[in-house]
Amino acid sequence: MKHSDLLNVQCSASEPSAMPLSPTATRELLHQLEHLPNKKLGQNFLVDGNIVRKSIELAELDVNSAVVEIGPGLGTLTRAILASGASLWAVERDSTLAAHLRSNVVPGQPRLQLIEADCLDYPIAAIPSEQANAGYKIVANLPYAVSTPWMDAVLSGPLPQRMVLMLQKEAADRYVASHGSKTFGAISIFLQSAYSMHSRHLVSAQCFHPAPKVDSVLLRLDLKETAVHFPREIRECIRRIFTQRRKQLGSLCKKESIPGLSDWFAHLIAKGYSPNIRPEAITYQDWSELIKFQ
Numbered sequence: 001m002k003h004s005d006l007l008n009v010q011c012s013a014s015e016p017s018a019m020p021l022s023p024t025a026t027r028e029l030l031h032q033l034e035h036l037p038n039k040k041l042g043q044n045f046l047v048d049g050n051i052v053r054k055s056i057e058l059a060e061l062d063v064n065s066a067v068v069e070i071g072p073g074l075g076t077l078t079r080a081i082l083a084s085g086a087s088l089w090a091v092e093r094d095s096t097l098a099a100h101l102r103s104n105v106v107p108g109q110p111r112l113q114l115i116e117a118d119c120l121d122y123p124i125a126a127i128p129s130e131q132a133n134a135g136y137k138i139v140a141n142l143p144y145a146v147s148t149p150w151m152d153a154v155l156s157g158p159l160p161q162r163m164v165l166m167l168q169k170e171a172a173d174r175y176v177a178s179h180g181s182k183t184f185g186a187i188s189i190f191l192q193s194a195y196s197m198h199s200r201h202l203v204s205a206q207c208f209h210p211a212p213k214v215d216s217v218l219l220r221l222d223l224k225e226t227a228v229h230f231p232r233e234i235r236e237c238i239r240r241i242f243t244q245r246r247k248q249l250g251s252l253c254k255k256e257s258i259p260g261l262s263d264w265f266a267h268l269i270a271k272g273y274s275p276n277i278r279p280e281a282i283t284y285q286d287w288s289e290l291i292k293f294q
C-alpha cells in the first residue's frame with residue numbers, strides 16, 4: 001500500500017452544542033460523571049467536530065447502514081453515527097461510561113444496541129450474525145492498547161465491508177506496511193489480503209481530550225471483492241513464522257505441519273524467489289496464495 005495519500009486533518013474552530021466537542025465541555029461532563037480518563041483503557045475522547053464529520057463522511061453511512069462502534073465513551077462519535085440514520089451496535093468496557101450512554105444516548109435511540117463488555121470478547125459488539133453476514137461497517141476511535149488483537153479477531157470474520165478507524169500511527173503503519181519493511185508482519189498480510197486502503201489522515205493530538213502522547217491516524221479500509229480470508233490454523237502458522245522473521249523461510253516451513261506449506265514454498269521458488277528468502281520479503285499476494293495449496 002502507498003503512503004502518498006497521508007493527509008493532515010485540521011481541528012475545527014467551531015463545535016456543535018449537542019456533543020461535548022471541546023476540551024472544556026468534555027472536562028465538565030467528566031467532572032459531572034466523577035470520572036477521570038482511564039489511561040489503560042485509552043480514554044482519549046474526540047473533542048473535534050471536523051474529525052467526527054470526516055469519520056462519518058468516510059464511512060458513507062445512510063439509513064440502510066449497519067454499524068459497529070468500539071468504545072463509544074462519552075458518545076460523541078456514537079451520536080454522529082446515529083444522526084446518519086444508521087443502526088448501531090456498540091461495545092463499551094468502562095461501566096461509568098456505559099451507564100452514561102445508557103441514560104443519555106440509548107433511551108432516545110432505538111437504533112442503538114449497547115453492550116458493556118470487552119471488545120476482545122465481542123469484537124463486532126453483539127451485531128446479529130444474519131446482519132453481519134448481510135454487510136456491516138465499523139466506525140471507531142479505538143482503544144489503542146488493544147487495537148491489534150481486536151483487528152486480528154475482526155479478521156477472523158465475518159468481515160466488515162468498510163472500516164473507518166482512529167488508530168495509533170505505529171499500528172496503522174504496521175497494518176499497511178509493504179513487504180521488505182521492518183514493520184511488515186502477519187497482521188499486514190491478513191489485513192491487506194482482505195482490504196485496500198482508501199485513505200489515511202494524520203490527526204493532531206489536540207483533537208482529543210486528554211491529548212494522547214502518541215501520533216494518531218484516521219484510516220479507511222475497504223473490503224476487496226477478491227478478499228482472502230485465512231483460516232485460523234493458517235493465521236496461527238504465519239504468526240509463528242513471523243516470530244522468527246530473520247530466519248530462512250524454507251527451514252521455518254519444515255517445522256510446520258500445515259498441509260500444502262512445502263508445495264507453496266516450492267511454488268514460490270519456481271516463481272523466482274531465492275531459496276534463502278526470509279518471511280518478510282514475500283509479498284502479501286504471495287502469502288495469500290498459500291490458501292490455494294490447502
Ligand SMILES: C[S@@+](CC[C@H](N)C(=O)[O-])C[C@H]1O[C@@H](n2cnc3c(N)ncnc32)[C@H](O)[C@@H]1O
Pocket residue numbers: 040041042043044045046047070071072073074075076077078091092093094097117118119120141142143144146
Ligand atoms: C479512544 S476512546 C474513544 C471514546 C469515544 N468513542 C470518542 O471517540 O470520544 C476509547 C474507548 O474505548 C473504551 N475501551 C477501552 N478498552 C476497551 C475494551 N477492551 N473493550 C471495549 N471498550 C474499550 C474506553 O473506555 C473508551 O471509551
